[in-house]
Amino acid sequence: MHFCKKCVYPSASAVKLTFDEHGVCSGCRVAEEKKKIDWDKRSKMLKDLAQKYRARNGGNYDCIIPVSGGKDSYFQTHYVTKVLRLKPLLVTYHGNNYLPEGEYNLSRMRQVFDVDHIIFRPSEKALIKLNRICFKKMGDMNWHAHCGIFTYPVQIAVKFKIKLIVWGEHGYMDLGGMYSLNDFPEMTAKYRFEHACRGFDWYDMVGDEGLREQDLFWAKYPSEKELEESGVRGIYLGNYVDWDANVHYKLVQKLYGWQEARQPFERTYRRFSNLDDMHENGIHDYLKYIKFGYGRATDHACKDIRAGYITREKGIEMVRKHDYVKPRRDLERWLKYIGMREAEFDRIADTFRDPRVWRKNKKGKWEKDNIWDEK
Amino acid sequence: MLKKRLIPCMLLQNGQIVKSIGFSDYQIIGNPKIAIKFFNAWSVDEIIFLDISREKEYTKRIRTDYNFKMLYSFAEIVLECAKICFVPLTAGGGIKTIDDMLVLFKSGVDKVCINTYAAKTPNLITESARKFGSQAIVVSIDVKKKSNGKYEVFIAGGSESTGLDPVNWAVKAQKLGAGEIFLNSIDKDGSLSGYDLGLIKSVTSAVNIPVIACGGVGKWQDLVDGIKIGNAIAVSAANIFHFTEQSTKHAKKYMVDSGIDVRI
Numbered sequence: 001m002h003f004c005k006k007c008v009y010p011s012a013s014a015v016k017l018t019f020d021e022h023g024v025c026s027g028c029r030v031a032e033e034k035k036k037i038d039w040d041k042r043s044k045m046l047k048d049l050a051q052k053y054r055a056r057n058g059g060n061y062d063c064i065i066p067v068s069g070g071k072d073s074y075f076q077t078h079y080v081t082k083v084l085r086l087k088p089l090l091v092t093y094h095g096n097n098y099l100p101e102g103e104y105n106l107s108r109m110r111q112v113f114d115v116d117h118i119i120f121r122p123s124e125k126a127l128i129k130l131n132r133i134c135f136k137k138m139g140d141m142n143w144h145a146h147c148g149i150f151t152y153p154v155q156i157a158v159k160f161k162i163k164l165i166v167w168g169e170h171g172y173m174d175l176g177g178m179y180s181l182n183d184f185p186e187m188t189a190k191y192r193f194e195h196a197c198r199g200f201d202w203y204d205m206v207g208d209e210g211l212r213e214q215d216l217f218w219a220k221y222p223s224e225k226e227l228e229e230s231g232v233r234g235i236y237l238g239n240y241v242d243w244d245a246n247v248h249y250k251l252v253q254k255l256y257g258w259q260e261a262r263q264p265f266e267r268t269y270r271r272f273s274n275l276d277d278m279h280e281n282g283i284h285d286y287l288k289y290i291k292f293g294y295g296r297a298t299d300h301a302c303k304d305i306r307a308g309y310i311t312r313e314k315g316i317e318m319v320r321k322h323d324y325v326k327p328r329r330d331l332e333r334w335l336k337y338i339g340m341r342e343a344e345f346d347r348i349a350d351t352f353r354d355p356r357v358w359r360k361n362k363k364g365k366w367e368k369d370n371i372w373d374e375k
Numbered sequence: 376m377l378k379k380r381l382i383p384c385m386l387l388q389n390g391q392i393v394k395s396i397g398f399s400d401y402q403i404i405g406n407p408k409i410a411i412k413f414f415n416a417w418s419v420d421e422i423i424f425l426d427i428s429r430e431k432e433y434t435k436r437i438r439t440d441y442n443f444k445m446l447y448s449f450a451e452i453v454l455e456c457a458k459i460c461f462v463p464l465t466a467g468g469g470i471k472t473i474d475d476m477l478v479l480f481k482s483g484v485d486k487v488c489i490n491t492y493a494a495k496t497p498n499l500i501t502e503s504a505r506k507f508g509s510q511a512i513v514v515s516i517d518v519k520k521k522s523n524g525k526y527e528v529f530i531a532g533g534s535e536s537t538g539l540d541p542v543n544w545a546v547k548a549q550k551l552g553a554g555e556i557f558l559n560s561i562d563k564d565g566s567l568s569g570y571d572l573g574l575i576k577s578v579t580s581a582v583n584i585p586v587i588a589c590g591g592v593g594k595w596q597d598l599v600d601g602i603k604i605g606n607a608i609a610v611s612a613a614n615i616f617h618f619t620e621q622s623t624k625h626a627k628k629y630m631v632d633s634g635i636d637v638r639i
Contacts (some may be wrong), residue, residue, distance in 0.1 A: 016436050018402060020400065138440045138442070178404065182567060183615075186619045187620070189413070189620065190405075199406070199409070352440060
C-alpha cells in the first residue's frame with residue numbers, strides 16, 4: 001500500500017484512484033483542474049441550460065433538488081432559486097438517523113426558501129431490518145440511505161414529469177477524480193447501481209428478515225423505458241460552480257441560519273458534514289476504516305488539502321487522531337437501535353477487512369501501513 | 376447499403392474500465408460487466424474491449440464489498456462479459472499469438488483486435504485470418520502526428536515508434552488479411568475535440584475494408600463527421616459514452632436526425 005504524495009489517500013481507497021508518475025492521485029489531479037476552469041463561462045452555460053428546462057407557462061416545477069438539509073442542499077437551493085431563478089421541488093429521502101441539528105436544518109428549508117418540499121420517510125421497521133441485513137451482507141448499515149438518496153428523487157421526477165434534477169457535487173469525481181471537469185458527467189442509473197449501491201439492488205434484500213417488495217417501493221429505480229420516455233436528466237451543480245464546501249457552509253450560515261453540529265464528531269474534525277445521518281460519521285465510517293484502513297477524517301483532510309485550507313502535515317495529524325477511533329457513543333446508539341451485541345458486531349465487522357490493507361501481527365492484532373510511517 | 380455502426384470502446388486497465396487522455400492519464404469508471412449490462416440496452420451495434428493494463432494484476436483496484444465476483448485475468452473478464460453481451464464483442468490488448476486468440480475466441484468473443492504484434496510480426500495477421508477468417512481479425516492502428524506534420528504508427532500503448540505510415544500500414548494489413556481497421560489517434564485521445572478527420576479520410580480512401588474511427592469524440596456531431604467527412608463505416612469512442620444517461624442511445628438518435636442510417 002502507498003499514499004498519494006499530495007493528499008492523504010491510500011492506494012486501496014474505497015473511491016478508486018489512479019496515480020501518475022509523481023505518485024499524485026486522480027482526485028488531486030482533478031482538483032488542480034478546478035483552478036484553470038473559466039467559472040463565469042460555466043455559470044453562463046448553466047443559465048442557458050436552465051432556460052431550456054424552465055416549465056412552460058409555469059405548468060410544473062422547473063426542477064427537482066434532492067436535499068438532505070445539509071450545507072450542500074442549502075447551497076444548491078440558494079443557487080437554483082436566487083441565481084437561476086427556477087422553481088424547484090425539494091425531495092428528501094429520510095433515513096431515520098438525523099442529528100437534531102440536521103433535522104432542524106431540513107425542516108427549515110421550506111421556510112427560508114419559499115419552496116415546496118417532499119420528505120419521504122420509509123417504515124422504521126423496514127429501515128431497522130435494512131440496517132441489520134446490509135451490515136451483515138456488505139458491512140454497510142447505511143446502504144438503504146445510499147440507495148434511497150439516489151433513487152427516490154428520480155422516481156418523483158419521473159412521476160411528476162419534472163425533467164431536470166440538480167444534484168450537488170459528483171461524489172466520485174470530487175473525491176477520486178473519476179471524471180474530469182470538462183466531461184460534464186451526469187447522474188446515471190449505472191452510477192447509482194454500481195457506485196452508490198455497489199451492485200446491490202432492492203431485490204437483493206427481498207426475503208431477508210421477511211422484507212417484501214412492498215417494503216421497498218422507494219428503492220426501485222425507474223426502468224430504462226421510463227427514463228427514456230420521461231427524458232429526466234440529472235446534472236451536477238459542481239460542474240458549473242467552483243465548489244468549495246468551506247465557503248458554502250459559511251455562506252448558508254450567514255444567509256439562512258444554517259446550523260453545524262454542536263458536538264464534535266468522534267471520527268472527524270469537520271462539524272459541517274453529514275448531519276443527516278449520525279452514523280455516517282460514526283459507526284458506518286468506522287466500518288470503512290475496518291474495510292479500507294481509513295475513514296472520514298482522511299476524506300475531509302483530502303478535500304481540505306486540495307482546496308488549500310490545511311497542509312498535508314496537518315492532514316496526516318488529523319488522520320492519525322481520528323481514523324482509528326471506535327466511536328463509543330455512536331456504536332452504542334446503533335447497537336441499541338437494531339438490537340445487536342458488540343461482540344457480534346466486531347465478529348461480523350472483521351470479516352470485511354481487506355487483506356490488501358490489513359494483516360495480523362504476531363500477537364494476533366490487526367495492523368496496517370500508516371501514512372505517518374512513510375518515508 | 377450496410378447500416379453504419381456505433382461501437383463503444385471499453386478500455387480496461389487492471390480489471391477496471393478506465394477513461395484515457397493522451398494514452399497516459401487514466402481515470403477509473405468501474406466494472407466491465409456492469410458496463411456491458413447497460414450498453415446492451417442502449418442500442419449499440421458492437422462492443423470493443425481493449426486491455427491496456429501495463430501490469431497483469433486484475434483485482435488490486437476492486438472493492439471487496441462490491442456485489443461482483445473477483446475476476447483474475449482478461450480472459451476471465453471477457454468470458455463473463457461475453458455471457459451477457461447481446462451484440463458482437465471484440466477483444467484486444469496484449470495478443471501475441473494464435474493461442475492468445477484461441478483463448479479469447481473460446482471465451483466467447485466474435486472478433487479479436489491486434490496492434491503491437493501485428494506490426495512486429497505481420498505474418499500473425501495472415502495466419503490468424505486463415506485460421507479464424509478475416510471477418511474475425513481487426514487490426515488496430517494507433518497514430519501520432521510528428522513535429523514535421525507527418526503521421527506515424529505507434530505500438531505498445533503508444534510508447535514505441537515504428538516508422539510506419541498509417542495509410543501504407545493499413546493497406547498492407549488489408550493485403551495480409553485484416554477484416555477491419557480500428558484507427559485511433561493518440562493526440563486526439565481524450566481531447567473531446569473531435570476526430571482527426573484528415574487521418575481518417577486518408578485511410579478510408581486507401582482501403583476497401585471497414586474502418587472504425589476512434590479518438591477525440593466530444594459531442595455527437597463528431598460521430599456524424601466521422602462518417603460523413605471521414606467516410607468511416609463505423610464510429611467508436613471510449614470516454615464520452617460514460618458521461619451521461621443512455622449515452623449511446625442519444626448518440627444514435629442524433630445520428631438518425633443527421634441523416635445517417637443506423638439501427639436504433
